[in-house]
Amino acid sequence: MKTVEEINQRIKDGDAVVVTAAEMTRLVKENGLKETAKEVDVVTTGTFGAMCSSGAFLNFGHSDPPIKMSRTYLNGVEAYSGIAAVDAYLGATQPNRNPDVGLEHGGAHVIEDLIRGDEMELVAEAYGTDCYPLTEIKTQISLDSVNQAIMVNPRNCYQNYAAATNSTDETLYTYMGTLLPKMGNVSYSSAGELSPLLNDPYFQTIGNGTRIFLCGAEGYVIGEGTQYATDVERKNGVPVSTAGTLMLKGDMKDMDPDYVRGATMPKYGPTLYVGAGIPIPILNEELASRTAISDEEIACQIIDYGIPRRSRPMVMETNYHELKKGVIELDGVEVPTSPLSSQKKAIKIAEELKNWIDQGEFFLTQPIKKLPTKGRTVKPLEIQRPSILVKDLKSEVLILARPTDDISEVARKMVQNSINHLPVVDENNKLLGIVTSWDIANAVAHGKRKLTDVMTKKVIIAREEEPVDVIARRIDKNKISGLPIIDKDNTVKGMVTAEDISRLMGGD
Amino acid sequence: MKAWLNFSPSIVNKTIISDLIKNFDIHFNILRADITPKGGKMLIEMGGNQSEEAIKFLEKEGIQLTPIKKVVKKDEDKCIDCGACMSLCPVKAICPADDWTVDVDDKLCIGCGFCTFSCPTRAIKVTE
Ligand code: SF4
Ligand code: SF4
Numbered sequence: 001m002k003t004v005e006e007i008n009q010r011i012k013d014g015d016a017v018v019v020t021a022a023e024m025t026r027l028v029k030e031n032g033l034k035e036t037a038k039e040v041d042v043v044t045t046g047t048f049g050a051m052c053s054s055g056a057f058l059n060f061g062h063s064d065p066p067i068k069m070s071r072t073y074l075n076g077v078e079a080y081s082g083i084a085a086v087d088a089y090l091g092a093t094q095p096n097r098n099p100d101v102g103l104e105h106g107g108a109h110v111i112e113d114l115i116r117g118d119e120m121e122l123v124a125e126a127y128g129t130d131c132y133p134l135t136e137i138k139t140q141i142s143l144d145s146v147n148q149a150i151m152v153n154p155r156n157c158y159q160n161y162a163a164a165t166n167s168t169d170e171t172l173y174t175y176m177g178t179l180l181p182k183m184g185n186v187s188y189s190s191a192g193e194l195s196p197l198l199n200d201p202y203f204q205t206i207g208n209g210t211r212i213f214l215c216g217a218e219g220y221v222i223g224e225g226t227q228y229a230t231d232v233e234r235k236n237g238v239p240v241s242t243a244g245t246l247m248l249k250g251d252m253k254d255m256d257p258d259y260v261r262g263a264t265m266p267k268y269g270p271t272l273y274v275g276a277g278i279p280i281p282i283l284n285e286e287l288a289s290r291t292a293i294s295d296e297e298i299a300c301q302i303i304d305y306g307i308p309r310r311s312r313p314m315v316m317e318t319n320y321h322e323l324k325k326g327v328i329e330l331d332g333v334e335v336p337t338s339p340l341s342s343q344k345k346a347i348k349i350a351e352e353l354k355n356w357i358d359q360g361e362f363f364l365t366q367p368i369k370k371l372p373t374k375g376r377t378v379k380p381l382e383i384q385r386p387s388i389l390v391k392d393l394k395s396e397v398l399i400l401a402r403p404t405d406d407i408s409e410v411a412r413k414m415v416q417n418s419i420n421h422l423p424v425v426d427e428n429n430k431l432l433g434i435v436t437s438w439d440i441a442n443a444v445a446h447g448k449r450k451l452t453d454v455m456t457k458k459v460i461i462a463r464e465e466e467p468v469d470v471i472a473r474r475i476d477k478n479k480i481s482g483l484p485i486i487d488k489d490n491t492v493k494g495m496v497t498a499e500d501i502s503r504l505m506g507g508d
Numbered sequence: 509m510k511a512w513l514n515f516s517p518s519i520v521n522k523t524i525i526s527d528l529i530k531n532f533d534i535h536f537n538i539l540r541a542d543i544t545p546k547g548g549k550m551l552i553e554m555g556g557n558q559s560e561e562a563i564k565f566l567e568k569e570g571i572q573l574t575p576i577k578k579v580v581k582k583d584e585d586k587c588i589d590c591g592a593c594m595s596l597c598p599v600k601a602i603c604p605a606d607d608w609t610v611d612v613d614d615k616l617c618i619g620c621g622f623c624t625f626s627c628p629t630r631a632i633k634v635t636e
Contacts, residue, residue: 048588050628104630177592178626185595261588263628271628273588326594326604336595344589344608 001284007041008363016041018279018357020350021194021291028292037288042357042364045196046213046277046349049189049341050263052175053155053226054092054272056111056252059147060122062086063139068132069124074110074141076101081124085132089152092262092272106270109262111151114143115215116257149252151215155225157276159197159244160300163188163323163337165315165330168306173267177340179305183315183330186302187338191346192295192320196278197246199291201238205280206246207367213277213353214248216256218362221278223247223371230376237290240299240317242378244371248276259349275345277353281364295320302330308470310380388504390471390485390496391464398494400425403432403452410451411440423484423492424455430490433457436481461486462496472501510539510553510636514572517547524569525550532558532565576636578619582612586631593623593632 010016017040019027024043028036058079060069068085071078076096079088094107113120124137143149165186166172166179173179177187192198200206210221225245232239259275282288300323302315318328324343327334356362401410401422414422414437424433433455443454460478462471462485475483475498482497520543529536534556541550554562566573580601589610594602601616602623612623612632623632 050590177628178596178622180596187592187595261629263588264630265628266626273590273628336597336600338593338595339591339608342589342608343591343604344610347608 001037002041002281003283004281004364004366007281010041011357011360011363014358014360016357018042018044018354020347020354021045021199022347022350024288024291025193025294028288033285033289033292036292037282037285040282040288042354043199043280043282043291044277044350044353044357045194045199045280046275046346046351046353047157047191047195047341048259048273048275048345048349049191050175050265050271051153051156051274052093052271054111054151054153054274055107056090056114057148057150057152058088058090060086060088060124060141061145061147063134063137065134066132067124067126067134067137068129069126069137071125073097073121073123075105075113075120077105077107077110079107093270095269103264103267103269106262106264108270108272109264111252111272112257112260112262114149115252115255115260117143143253151219151248151250151252151255152222153225153248153274155227155245156248156274157196157225157246157278158190158242159195159201160239160241160298161189162241162301162303162314163318164305165302165335166306167304167315172305173265174305175265175268175271176305177338178266183333183335185336185338186323186328186330187340188300188320188323189340190298190300190320191341191343192298192324193293194343194346194350196276197244198238198293198298200278200280200287201234201244201290203244203371203373204287204290205283205367206278207370209365209368210278211363211365212248212279213275213349213356213362214250214255215252215275216259216352217250217252217254219248219250219276221246221367222249224376227378228372228376229378230372230374235299236293236297238293238298241301248274259345273342275349277349279353279357279362279364295324302328308473309467387467387469389464390462390466390468391493393468393485393494393496393500393504398492400429400492401435401451402426403455405451407440407443407449407451407454410435411437411444414440419495421482421484421495421497423459423495424451425492429492431459431461431484431486431492434459434484459484463487464493468496468501468504471496472505475501509555509559509575510551510578511573511575513550513552513566514574515543515547515550516570516572517545519570520545520547522569524566524571527569528562528565532556532562534558534562578617578634578636579614580612580617580619580623580632580634581614582610583631583633586629587627588629588631590628593627596622596626598622 069081072081072088076098079090081088092108119142122141128135164176232243261273303312435455439454485494537553539551
């Protein structure tokens with residue numbers, strides 16, 4: 001029906017009709033598809049979310065005498081510099097090397113500071129060569145002083161992304177934010193109907209070379225993003241979970257700090273909030289109907305992050321209309337939701353891009369090459385050491401205590417078997433608590449006689465089906481030295497201690 | 509509640525605090541104290557069934573009581589309206605406006621600090 005050239009001519013003449021993806025949804029509902037497809041030339045999309053897979057190429061220029069930098073640090077954050085002599089790539093998730101700063105000010109924050117125009121310290125180390133004799137540099141740089149500062153993000157704009165909840169009894173700190181115990185909240189990250197790749201789900205217009213809005217500057221799609229997948233389940237044409245991604249590029253010297261932000265997911269690490277907006281030319285009725293998709297029509301799976309495995313179980317499937325209400329019903333309970341990506345900024349970006357086009361400052365492009373639409377799946381990484389499960393640990397003779405046992409009796413059992421932990425169980429070997437040698441010493445010191453007075457009742461456990469690596473992390477996180485192994489029925493099957501695990505990990 | 513107790517020089521010798529703890533069903537914690545013969549201040553935290561009666565007793569004994577309230581404040585320049593804090597607030601003090609601006613109602617806030625710790629841009633703070 002229309003061509004990109006025709007639309008660009010109308011932009012030039014100031015006649016193009018540009019609407020945001022949210023407005024498009026309403027227009028098609030009100031005026032029908034046929035009419036709207038004829039009327040509207042461009043639909044603008046927007047998203048402002050935490051996109052870990054982001055970073056920047058920097059070229060610092062040559063010093064006198066020159067240096068071939070092999071390690072570089074910007075305000076304490078290491079940038080990869082195994083590229084030529086004075087180039088580096090600063091990744092968004094890189095923590096600060098200063099342990100006091102750590103995750104609080106990492107690569108993402110440095111990228112934001114650069115875009116803000118801040119001066120910062122560059123430290124470089126080198127091994128020295130005949131042509132690059134200098135081995136050390138400490139100086140100040142800024143966005144103005146570097147030759148290039150080019151943002152290149154390997155994976156942005158996920159087409160859809162599962163929402164997260166947590167079924168365990170402890171709070172989890174994840175890249176999906178803080179997840180409260182017992183499914184206390186749900187966080188989702190997609191902008192839904194405003195999100196770029198949900199408005200062109202089959203990549204009919206977005207492809208290699210597409211000109212876009214990136215952090216307030218003109219940017220480009222430079223290809224498929226990493227972890228790009230095509231062969232996924234769809235509903236109403238759009239993937240129900242992760243699928244397409246984009247690799248994006250833009251000049252940081254033109255960016256606006258309003259549309260980019262360094263952030264830290266608590267106890268997870270730095271990440272970059274990237275503002276991206278993509279214009280979609282309405283060339284035909286099909287594209288009009290794709291861009292008219294509403295939050296209600298976009299499915300989203302809620303996944304349990306309490307299971308730290310590659311494929312986490314789905315709790316339920318919902319849609320963005322429900323998620324954006326702020327509460328959602330999970331197993332009959334109302335649970336609050338958090339968007340995680342800024343819906344407000346997503347709207348602002350779509351509006352800003354619309355404005356650029358209205359003003360005749362931004363023209364649409366045809367992809368130089370289309371993105372793949374089939375045959376792509378995300379392959380897992382198989383690891384050499386297959387993950388050992390708790391039940392594979394060879395368990396020693398199981399020694400248990402009863403709640404009625406006398407303290408001195410328990411102390412003797414521990415000494416005799418040279419163990420430090422003793423699970424306390426009922427007559428069916430179901431777990432009631434745990435005592436450690438420290439608890440016993442404490443009991444003796446305070447003249448306590450009954451085991452139930454000194455045992456810990458809230459026990460951190462290991463399940464038979466869990467990988468040992470997960471248990472190692474749990475031991476570490478809770479600063480404990482051992483935990484009981486439990487089967488499905490809460491029966492104690494054995495004990496696993498920090499020593500068992502370090503023997504196992506160091507052993508092979 | 510948390511409050512500052514102001515002691516005038518005339519009452520520093522009286523056993524007001526121990527009387528208070530003996531006679532009222534309250535739990536009581538001294539967070540800071542700076543009292544000399546010239547008078548002084550004490551920061552306390554107090555709760556329990558008879559808190560109101562306890563406050564009346566303190567005032568009767570001549571202690572000036574200044575409660576402090578925790579307020580939650582959002583730095584609008586830092587906040588990106590991501591809403592990560594919304595689902596963490598136990599009293600629903602954080603809600604989105606129609607345009608998805610994330611608004612905090614400090615009248616509802618109980619100062620638990622969940623939002624503070626979980627804000628990715630460290631934009632929201634609880635102060636006294
Ligand atoms: S989590 Fe922080 S940045 Fe996000 S909306 Fe709340 S205060 Fe703003
Ligand atoms: S401090 Fe607690 S109660 Fe107050 S706004 Fe934050 S989460 Fe809500």
